[in-house]
Amino acid sequence: MLAQPTHFTAGAHGRWQITAIEPVIGGTLPAADRLAVGPPGRGAWQLSGIGSNLRYTTADERDALQPVSAPLDRGEALHGVLIPISKSTAWWALAQDERRAIYARSGHFSIGKEYLPEVARKLYHCRDLGGEFDFLTWFEFAPEHQGAFDKLLKRLRETEEWRHVAREVEVRLVRATDGEAPKPGE
């Protein structure tokens, strides 16, 4: 019902300064200085996704997450990370219970929960939009939680679920300090 995509535009403008772009699995993304998050724009590249309904999370898991989750845009969360991910064709050919079983065996929910509320996160879906990635995962945290965030990534990448990841790029960001005003709507 009239979902609005969020656009991540890498180029010369935006509230986030890009400090590194690392290909983790498969090809990388072009270099750029800044990342804008919000309405569509022009730049070296643009990825778009939609905050959609829960696909694997159960009601019990949702209820356990809610009290410890953190919102985006906290004043102290000066570090951001955008990790676009695609899963394999074989993954998408699995039935719902087969994908959920791998997600559960991999501890995706419980590992993620350990890093709350320090690491705020949001998941955008883009597989049905026909883009080059299936998901855009977004994280924000204070600089002192950088080590915890790196540990979270390492643990997830060691799971059975990650064997089904076909492409993954890590885009590291810091909140720009030059006082550039956000673009309208950003």
Added chain:
Amino acid sequence: MLAQPTHFTAGAHGRWQITAIEPVIGGTLPAADRLAVGPPGRGAWQLSGIGSNLRYTTADERDALQPVSAPLDRGEALHGVLIPISKSTAWWALAQDERRAIYARSGHFSIGKEYLPEVARKLYHCRDLGGEFDFLTWFEFAPEHQGAFDKLLKRLRETEEWRHVAREVEVRLVRATDGEAPKPGE
């Protein structure tokens, strides 16, 4: 990973003749003579969706469906029905296991299976595309199975799951007999 949407364009052209457009829940769609299925076109209205991964079906259910399912475009399947559907905001706010439980209690899988292989069906997703519907459901059957198809619809609409349907329009079609060639790519 580069999904290609299918477009349903109602207007003056197309392989299917529109015999009725009935609003079931909420507002209707504009009248038109023909429906083309395939690449984008121009017409009174156009709905687009993507054949995507299974969202509720388990591996056991998928394996039970496969041997009895029918392909689209059988020579005898001269009747078609397009039913665009949206579910409520409350439905989409439910966790995955809550939606699956309603789907299972409603017998969605078992009711549908009873009408195979007579009624061929395909589900297109469009919620993440930002259109006015969440799904486009498509059915094809031979004229002598019209009664069975009507029974299938009636039974599904009596289920708990259907209380979460916010909008539903029924577009009845017959394969056009005037020999109009399908448009390129149709």
